[in-house]
Amino acid sequence: MYKTGTAVPAIAGDSKVDGGAGDVTLALAGNANVGKSSIFNQLTGLTQETGNWGGKTVDMTEGVLLHHGLNIKIVDLPGIYSFETYSPEEQISRAYILAGHQDVVINVIDATSLERNLFFTLQVKEMGVPVVIALNHSDIAAKKHIQLDTNLLSELLGVPVVMTVAIKGIGVHELVDAALGKIGMPVNLENPLRYGPEIEKRIDELIRLMDETNLKYRPRWTAIHLLEGEKDLFINEDEKNSRLVEYSQILAEEITSMHGENISTVIAAERYTLAASIARRITTRAEPVKGAL
Structure with a gap:
């Protein structure tokens, strides 16, 4: 009710x-x-x-x-x-x-x-x-x-x-x-979107260097947004995190050099590609019945 x-x-x-x-x-x-x-x-x-x-x-x-x-x-x-x-x-x-x-x-x-x-x-x-x-x-x-x-x-x-x-x-x-x-169930953290190997390698590298007790958000999300140039992602700003931010920009520049586009554009393009793929996989267009209104 x-x-x-x-x-x-x-x-x-x-x-x-x-x-x-x-x-x-x-x-x-x-x-x-x-x-x-x-x-x-x-x-x-x-x-x-x-x-x-x-x-x-x-x-x-x-x-x-x-x-x-x-x-x-x-x-x-x-x-x-x-x-x-x-x-x-x-x-x-x-x-x-x-x-x-x-x-x-x-x-x-x-x-x-x-x-x-x-x-x-x-x-x-x-x-x-x-x-x-x-x-x-x-x-x-x-x-x-x-x-x-x-x-x-x-x-x-x-x-x-x-x-x-x-x-x-x-x-x-x-x-x-x-x-x-x-509610109360474990969140399925397995993400359907895996980026290209050159991006995933750098995401994993940043996650390994993180102090998870000082993160505002989940490690993978934080790593992606560090690569995209965000900085206000930590509970406490300290020297270690400052170095991590600087290092993330070096990694982002490496990806930009590989693709000839900034990393935000590359990541957005891969999201669009996966969204289109999922849409195609779940969609079937049925033939309308002849004579039906």
């Missing part, structure tokens, strides 16, 4: 599926116009609050779903296409997810535009957080005779996949069940 109602907001880092106030936080993330807001509205009804993210002009929307004694806070993150351009919306979404304010990220993707949406999915997967996929607009895909193998998609990404038609409320409660099932 699902219903909406007023509840105490969940406290980041204090979420458990055991009843009581502030039990669970689910964050909706994905591209713009994929149906995140429709899922949010189906789950929260009128129990929503809209404001601004701290220090930003970007809207934040939160609501509450009461489900089997659990107070589930639903957060609708800004619609974005990647974490690459560092717009205010991207900064907010990235910071929220990396900080672990949510128990599970529900990545809403458009079933009719898989390649573009999966590029974002791969970036979320690299963060090493619990993820469930909402494959939305599945009714539109069916009308276009697009058949999608959700079991294969789940296998390739290592996360649960739920078909939804958010505007009609189809699949949204099953989506919540899938998300709740991820």
Whole structure:
């Protein structure tokens, strides 16, 4: 039995599926116009609050779903296409997810535009957080005779996949069940995206040199973003980390020299290639029945 109602907001880092106030936080993330807001509205009804993210002009929307004694806070993150351009919306979404304010990220993707949406999915997967996929607009895909193998998609990404038609409320409660099932379970850190050997070698080299007790984020994600030129990735800035940042730039320059392009461009291209490959593997276009409307 699902219903909406007023509840105490969940406290980041204090979420458990055991009843009581502030039990669970689910964050909706994905591209713009994929149906995140429709899922949010189906789950929260009128129990929503809209404001601004701290220090930003970007809207934040939160609501509450009461489900089997659990107070589930639903957060609708800004619609974005990647974490690459560092717009205010991207900064907010990235910071929220990396900080672990949510128990599970529900990545809403458009079933009719898989390649573009999966590029974002791969970036979320690299963060090493619990993820469930909402494959939305599945009714539109069916009308276009697009058949999608959700079991294969789940296998390739290592996360649960739920078909939804958010505007009609189809699949949204099953989506919540899938998300709740991820809480307390080990995160599948096996990433579907392995970069070229010259990049993977340098990622592994940086990971070996890291002091994991001083990392804000997971080692692999940190190594990739060090190569891409980020610096504010450590809990405490010390001489060892300064040397690691400097060394990462030497490694990045080596990759740039090999490819003739900067490493961010190389990494983005490999993400797009994998997203396109996954989309092709799970998609079959059925022939329309002759005479059918």
